[in-house]
Amino acid sequence: MLNFITLFDKNYMSRGLVLYNSLTEHCKAGFCLYVLAMDDVVATYLSSLNYSNLKVITVAGMNSMYPVLERLEKERTRGEFSWTLSAFSIQYALKKFNLDSCTYIDSDICFYNDPQILLDELGEKSVLITEHNYTPEYDQSATSGKFCVQFMYFKNNGDGNNVLEYWRSKCEEWCYARMEDGKFGDQKYLDDWESRFEGIVYNCRNIGCGVAPWNVQKYEVTSEKGTLFVTERITKIKKPIVFFHYHALAEVGERKWCLSHYRLTQAEKDLLYKPYIRKLYEAESGYPAKLVEKKYVKMRFPFYLKLRIFLGYIKRFNIKQDWRMIQKGNMESVV
Numbered sequence: 001m002l003n004f005i006t007l008f009d010k011n012y013m014s015r016g017l018v019l020y021n022s023l024t025e026h027c028k029a030g031f032c033l034y035v036l037a038m039d040d041v042v043a044t045y046l047s048s049l050n051y052s053n054l055k056v057i058t059v060a061g062m063n064s065m066y067p068v069l070e071r072l073e074k075e076r077t078r079g080e081f082s083w084t085l086s087a088f089s090i091q092y093a094l095k096k097f098n099l100d101s102c103t104y105i106d107s108d109i110c111f112y113n114d115p116q117i118l119l120d121e122l123g124e125k126s127v128l129i130t131e132h133n134y135t136p137e138y139d140q141s142a143t144s145g146k147f148c149v150q151f152m153y154f155k156n157n158g159d160g161n162n163v164l165e166y167w168r169s170k171c172e173e174w175c176y177a178r179m180e181d182g183k184f185g186d187q188k189y190l191d192d193w194e195s196r197f198e199g200i201v202y203n204c205r206n207i208g209c210g211v212a213p214w215n216v217q218k219y220e221v222t223s224e225k226g227t228l229f230v231t232e233r234i235t236k237i238k239k240p241i242v243f244f245h246y247h248a249l250a251e252v253g254e255r256k257w258c259l260s261h262y263r264l265t266q267a268e269k270d271l272l273y274k275p276y277i278r279k280l281y282e283a284e285s286g287y288p289a290k291l292v293e294k295k296y297v298k299m300r301f302p303f304y305l306k307l308r309i310f311l312g313y314i315k316r317f318n319i320k321q322d323w324r325m326i327q328k329g330n331m332e333s334v335v
Contacts, residue, residue: 001029002115003059003099005089007082008107013045015108015246017283018276020054020241023113029116033139034097036062036089045287047169055097061086062092069171077177083186084175086149087168094156094164101160103128108249110276112228112241118209119153120192125202126160128153129190130210135217138262143179145187147203150210150245159200163193207237212245213262221268229270244272260331269330 004023008016016035023031032053037043046056062071066088073081086104095104103115120313122128134141154160170189177185204210211219211230217231221241231238248260257274265274 002027002031002119003034003093003097003102004031004105005034006105006107007089007094008042008083008327009038010041012107014280014283014321016042017131017286018211018293019105019107020051020109021279021283022196023115026111026114026327027116028114034089034093034102036085037097047312057092057096062088065092065095065105072172076175080176080185083177084171085150086152086186087171089170090152090154091161091164091274094154094161098224101155103154104149106150106245109150110244110279111243113208113243115151115242115255117240117242118151118206118235121204121279122153122202125200125265126155126157127163127193127197129193129201129251130204131200132208133207133213133215133218135215137217138214140214143184144192146182147190147193148212148245149187150212151204151243159197163200206239207232208239208242210245211241212242212247213260213264216268219264221265222269223271239302244276246273246276249273249277261330264330268293270273 006016015077020033023033027097030053030056034055034057035042035046036057036059037046037333038059043056043058046054059069059073069085069088072084090104091100093099101112103119118128128144128151129147131146132141132144154164167186167189173185174183175186176183182188192294194203207219207230211221216230218234219232220232222229228241230237230241248258252258257273257277260271265271
């Protein structure tokens with residue numbers, strides 16, 4: 001059985017439920033998903049579901065093991081505190097529930113194949129991490145880091161615990177949404193892990209792992225007999241998608257969504273985004289009335305980001321490309 005942990009608040013609860021459902025569909029060995037509930041709404045609702053393989057953790061419950069969290073929550077923004085909790089939550093789950101291993105997963109990913117495929121590549125190593133794998137035009141490695149805290153596996157052994165404690169202590173010391181002395185949030189700490197923890201940390205190379213809006217331009221996305229594949233446009237290597245990371249997806253109006261500010265093809269919208277959004281609506285349909293107040297996201301893209309995207313379009317295509325997409329993102333109505 002595989003153990004996973006994620007965290008989210010009421011605004012991401014439908015994403016968390018879709019994540020759980022995707023594990024139910026694809027995790028053949030069975031799993032347990034531990035959820036760090038970021039508010040009482042999530043804790044109450046998930047607990048009411050009585051799923052045997054869905055366990056709820058609260059920040060208050062973690063405070064007994066980590067009293068420092070009470071201070072860090074006051075000192076950091078909600079987003080920064082969530083980043084801080086990633087490492088803490090993994091370590092807490094390993095210790096509290098005496099797990100053999102635990103994999104942190106972001107709540108806005110969805111599995112399309114068995115995650116065991118990725119863990120089978122690990123061999124004798126104790127930690128698995130995944131790259132952003134940016135498309136060159138969107139490369140933010142220098143600021144956001146080479147690796148993405150989206151799928152991180154730790155064995156509960158000496159090597160795995162040493163790496164995890166290093167990361168947890170670093171996040172306790174500093175985890176903010178700004179660049180400072182080569183740090184950014186919880187992610188830049190991972191940049192040197194392959195050399196710092198040589199022989200312990202495995203960098204997953206499966207192209208079906210961590211397909212995301214910032215790298216999907218490298219691939220052609222296709223569906224064959226109900227299975228989604230990515231094929232590298234240059235090498236023609238073809239692999240099933242293990243999971244897709246729906247970063248920056250936002251509902252901006254009634255049945256209207258901004259898919260992202262990254263360049264997407266119609267096939268990616270039809271095969272990935274629209275079915276995923278429908279799953280979000282299905283998850284929400286099970287909520288008790290007025291459990292979560294619907295709040296639409298007002299999109300604001302900073303000028304530097306608009307300029308970067310615009311210059312990318314000029315370089316790759318020509319100035320006649322759709323400027324509205326650059327201003328507002330990939331806007332779609334989903335029914």
